[in-house]
Amino acid sequence: MCGIVGYVGNGAVSDILLGGLKNLEYRGYDSAGIALNDNGKIDIFKAPGKLGNLYAEVEGKKLPASGGIGHIRWATHGKATADNAHPHLSNDGRLALVHNGIIENYKSLREELEKDGYTFYSETDTEAAVHLFEREYKKCGSLEQAVVAGVKYLKGAFAFCIMHDSEPDKIVAVRQNAPLVVGLGKEENYIASDIPAIVGKVQRIICLNDGEIAVVTRKDVKIYDFTGKEIERQPEYIGFNPEVISKRGYPHFMLKEINEQPGIVRHLLQDAYADGGEIPCLPKVNAGAAAKAERIEIIACGTSLHAAAVAGFVFEEWLKIPVSVVAASEYIYRRPLTNEKTLVIGISQSGETADTITAVKKAKETGAHILVLTNREDSSIVRYADSLLPLKAGIEVSVAATKSYTAQLTCLYLLGLMLAGHRQSLPAEELKKLRAELQHLPSKMENVLAESAKIKDCVEKLKNYRQMIYIARGINLATAMEGALKLKEISYVNANGYPAGELKHGPIALLDENMPVLAVLTPGSRIYDKMISNCEEAKARHAFLAGVTFDNDTEADRLFDLLLTVPAVAEEFSPLILNLPLQLLAYYVAAALGREVDQPRNLAKSVTVE
Numbered sequence: 115m116c117g118i119v120g121y122v123g124n125g126a127v128s129d130i131l132l133g134g135l136k137n138l139e140y141r142g143y144d145s146a147g148i149a150l151n152d153n154g155k156i157d158i159f160k161a162p163g164k165l166g167n168l169y170a171e172v173e174g175k176k177l178p179a180s181g182g183i184g185h186i187r188w189a190t191h192g193k194a195t196a197d198n199a200h201p202h203l204s205n206d207g208r209l210a211l212v213h214n215g216i217i218e219n220y221k222s223l224r225e226e227l228e229k230d231g232y233t234f235y236s237e238t239d240t241e242a243a244v245h246l247f248e249r250e251y252k253k254c255g256s257l258e259q260a261v262v263a264g265v266k267y268l269k270g271a272f273a274f275c276i277m278h279d280s281e282p283d284k285i286v287a288v289r290q291n292a293p294l295v296v297g298l299g300k301e302e303n304y305i306a307s308d309i310p311a312i313v314g315k316v317q318r319i320i321c322l323n324d325g326e327i328a329v330v331t332r333k334d335v336k337i338y339d340f341t342g343k344e345i346e347r348q349p350e351y352i353g354f355n356p357e358v359i360s361k362r363g364y365p366h367f368m369l370k371e372i373n374e375q376p377g378i379v380r381h382l383l384q385d386a387y388a389d390g391g392e393i394p395c396l397p398k399v400n401a402g403a404a405a406k407a408e409r410i411e412i413i414a415c416g417t418s419l420h421a422a423a424v425a426g427f428v429f430e431e432w433l434k435i436p437v438s439v440v441a442a443s444e445y446i447y448r449r450p451l452t453n454e455k456t457l458v459i460g461i462s463q464s465g466e467t468a469d470t471i472t473a474v475k476k477a478k479e480t481g482a483h484i485l486v487l488t489n490r491e492d493s494s495i496v497r498y499a500d501s502l503l504p505l506k507a508g509i510e511v512s513v514a515a516t517k518s519y520t521a522q523l524t525c526l527y528l529l530g531l532m533l534a535g536h537r538q539s540l541p542a543e544e545l546k547k548l549r550a551e552l553q554h555l556p557s558k559m560e561n562v563l564a565e566s567a568k569i570k571d572c573v574e575k576l577k578n579y580r581q582m583i584y585i586a587r588g589i590n591l592a593t594a595m596e597g598a599l600k601l602k603e604i605s606y607v608n609a610n611g612y613p614a615g616e617l618k619h620g621p622i623a624l625l626d627e628n629m630p631v632l633a634v635l636t637p638g639s640r641i642y643d644k645m646i647s648n649c650e651e652a653k654a655r656h657a658f659l660a661g662v663t664f665d666n667d668t669e670a671d672r673l674f675d676l677l678l679t680v681p682a683v684a685e686e687f688s689p690l691i692l693n694l695p696l697q698l699l700a701y702y703v704a705a706a707l708g709r710e711v712d713q714p715r716n717l718a719k720s721v722t723v724e
């Protein structure tokens with residue numbers, strides 16, 4: 115949700131800021147802007163729309179500067195216009211800032227500042243902050259003191275980079291409920307919302323904590339708390355190599371990330387079973403505490419919620435305790451029965467999703483054991499974790515989650531098997547059998563991806579429909595929901611997932627030759643025959659019928675207009691493999707329709723607002 119960058123040093127400031135923003139584009143693309151401090155004069159360039167518009171705006175201009183700040187926006191308050199684009203400038207033209215987050219009390223602040231004579235030029239919540247800091251600067255004449263004085267007035271979530279024309283070599287960065295990292299270079303320093311913006315530029319970083327202010331000059335970085343007291347922070351070494359944010363020859367990050375999935379599963383399994391035992395070893399999970407739970411609640415959003423739904427299904431089977439799966443945005447406003455005997459699992463690829471963080475925080479207050487699954491061990495959610503399960507999927511750049519979903523499923527299977535081992539809720543023989551089944555998954559997944567050309571060919575049959583229904587039962591209901599979400603978010607086809615048995619309770623009214631139905635099937639399962647009956651019902655209403663099933667399915671061929679097959683696996687693990695054709699289908703439909711696959715409209719990779 116918005117990305118911010120800052121730089122002070124001898125490098126080409128505008129190029130560095132634009133390059134940083136390029137690597138943060140997954141955070142928003144409604145507008146972009148930079149402010150450059152050129153020897154005591156602040157120049158601002160901004161453009162609505164994608165970053166390319168800002169590139170065009172600055173192209174061919176000589177832009178000398180000793181420091182600058184930049185922003186990429188996901189609009190919350192105010193439309194995606196140039197006036198609402200960041201950086202925002204103070205009324206005296208001397209102070210500029212960029213902001214990620216939401217200032218919740220901006221209306222009252224605006225009224226107060228307007229009474230003080232300040233004029234507002236945008237509809238944003240952010241503009242209140244820039245005038246506030248100008249007002250405080252005028253009282254003390256020091257940027258850092260103005261920031262310390264100003265933050266006391268602010269409520270909500272904010273990461274800022276702020277600069278003043280009188281101190282061209284300085285940027286003050288602030289973090290409160292929105293991520294911010296400082297990159298330490300030689301005679302130059304960086305600030306960014308996320309590591310991809312500075313990957314390859316610096317070796318050492320300091321991840322700011324909430325309530326911290328960094329005063330960044332080219333020579334050094336000093337960290338203070340919100341009272342202005344200096345804090346000692348040790349830098350850590352950056353763990354990413356620049357290669358992780360390259361497309362490696364693929365046309366889109368999404369396709370690259372889809373193809374990384376078998377390798378991710380293989381590594382997760384290797385790590386978890388490295389000791390040769392039958393029970394997975396997950397070193398950052400407090401197995402004793404987690405296994406004692408009498409019930410489990412899993413909270414997440416979007417794709418992570420679909421992974422949670424799969425886990426809910428298998429955990430009840432394997433652990434024989436009640437499991438509830440709740441959308442984080444709903445959990446926040448419920449009165450759940452969470453207590454010290456509950457294991458609460460929060461799942462978030464980014465670790466920055468505001469809904470999930472707030473829900474996990476609320477659960478922690480009840481004394482529950484909090485287990486966090488995240489792809490970012492440096493993210494905000496981790497600070498609430500009693501146990502941690504890193505997804506180890508590598509940076510996911512495409513806004514549509516693919517490889518992180520597969521890593522979530524794999525980690526949840528491993529967690530379920532570990533807890534079952536500790537609780538002795540599954541016989542040792544069963545654990546052994548499930549382990550053996552899991553080990554076959556990566557090569558079977560590779561077989562599916564090797565045949566992706568077949569799926570590409572099917573796209574012609576589906577790409578012209580503007581709507582679609584996905585159906586499944588049991589464990590693969592989540593697969594259908596996820597497949598529909600993927601298609602919807604990147605192709606803008608109105609795809610919706612339903613439990614197949616629910617069709618007849620309403621959605622069947624939508625069926626005719628213009629509404630294709632895609633069924634996710636698991637031959638051999640107890641729900642297979644019922645699924646086939648539901649597919650027959652759809653066919654009888656003239657729906658074009660597509661199916662995803664195992665290659666040993668003997669029934670489906672006669673019924674379906676289009677059939678995609680994958681190698682057969684144990685039903686428990688089928689979501690891992692049946693999901694692949696659905697990801698590819700979504701990808702190829704979106705690509706065929708000429709959509710911006712990696713940056714679908716209105717979305718952002720991490721949703722840091724409630």
Ligand code: M6R
Pocket residue numbers: 415416417418461462463464465466467470513514515516603717719720721
């Ligand atoms: O980072 P998180 O896993 O917390 O993100 C949750 C959702 O915002 C995310 O999965 C979203 O639904 C994606 N667009 C799915 O492709």
